[in-house]
Amino acid sequence: MSDCRPIGIFDSGLGGLTVVREILRLMPHERIIYLGDTARSPYGVRSEETIKSFGLQCANHFLKHDIKMLVVACNTVSSVALELIEKKIKDIPVIGVVLPGARAAVLRTAEYKIGVIGTPATVNAQAYFRAINNLDPNIRVYGRACPLFVPIVEAGLYDHDISRLTAQHYLYEMIDLGVDCIILGCTHYPLLLEVIQGTVGTRIQLLDSALWTAKEVQDILTALNCITSLKDDGFEKSSFLLTDITEDTGIQAELFLGRKLKSFQRVTLDI
Ligand code: DGL
Numbered sequence: 001m002s003d004c005r006p007i008g009i010f011d012s013g014l015g016g017l018t019v020v021r022e023i024l025r026l027m028p029h030e031r032i033i034y035l036g037d038t039a040r041s042p043y044g045v046r047s048e049e050t051i052k053s054f055g056l057q058c059a060n061h062f063l064k065h066d067i068k069m070l071v072v073a074c075n076t077v078s079s080v081a082l083e084l085i086e087k088k089i090k091d092i093p094v095i096g097v098v099l100p101g102a103r104a105a106v107l108r109t110a111e112y113k114i115g116v117i118g119t120p121a122t123v124n125a126q127a128y129f130r131a132i133n134n135l136d137p138n139i140r141v142y143g144r145a146c147p148l149f150v151p152i153v154e155a156g157l158y159d160h161d162i163s164r165l166t167a168q169h170y171l172y173e174m175i176d177l178g179v180d181c182i183i184l185g186c187t188h189y190p191l192l193l194e195v196i197q198g199t200v201g202t203r204i205q206l207l208d209s210a211l212w213t214a215k216e217v218q219d220i221l222t223a224l225n226c227i228t229s230l231k232d233d234g235f236e237k238s239s240f241l242l243t244d245i246t247e248d249t250g251i252q253a254e255l256f257l258g259r260k261l262k263s264f265q266r267v268t269l270d271i
Pocket of ligand 1: 011012013015016041042043044045073074075076077118119122150185186187188
């Protein structure tokens with residue numbers, strides 16, 4: 001059995017393309033419908049109420065598409081609004097990026113101390129904390145909001161003294177706390193992986209939630225016998241829907257996706 005319908009994926013903006021990249025790396029024949037709410041990004045510095053309402057509007061948009069699974073590829077929405085979205089989208093599997101990253105970290109920590117970095121909304125919502133403690137209540141979780149990382153990545157400064165200094169500012173405390181794993185709890189942070197690893201040293205393992213989410217998508221589709229039987233290039237057949245398009249959109253998208261986005265189209269969300 002197979003299911004050739006696309007996978008729906010959404011994010012506050014273009015950062016969720018890091019999740020798309022990993023999904024297509026594992027399952028190159030899958031088709032994706034990606035929605036990025038670029039008109040209202042970033043979400044991570046907004047209130048819980050606003051994030052819930054924006055997240056639901058993005059999820060509702062997929063009711064217009066025949067998808068086989070919905071991936072909330074935004075750590076902020078996954079942390080604040082996943083339960084609400086799951087209640088709304090009932091007929092297909094809905095997953096966020098928090099649980100896959102949490103699971104990977106729980107399996108790896110030897111010191112029982114895990115760090116989580118993300119947007120202020122992600123860290124304040126404590127979703128990673130709850131997910132980790134549900135898996136193992138003996139693990140201590142230390143969260144650190146890193147609000148400057150998102151604009152630094154979007155400005156293309158991820159390999160620059162500015163990003164290195166910022167990483168030191170945010171992360172030295174976490175080294176002192178003795179964590180042995182840090183979850184990169186934001187779509188933008190895979191681009192800072194080398195800078196963060198250089199700052200915290202190789203004793204601390206970095207866990208990219210995008211990668212673990214892609215593995216979870218593959219596991220779920222495999223378990224449900226829903227991997228596509230199509231053999232063509234899924235990326236070529238995928239659609240990229242954005243709520244705003246600027247001159248920089250193509251360059252920014254390439255940054256996160258690791259390849260050129262040939263076409264994307266503007267959509268308006270029902271509010
Ligand atoms: N996509 C968001 C996240 O993963 C980062 C950008 C934003 O703040 O909207 O948390």
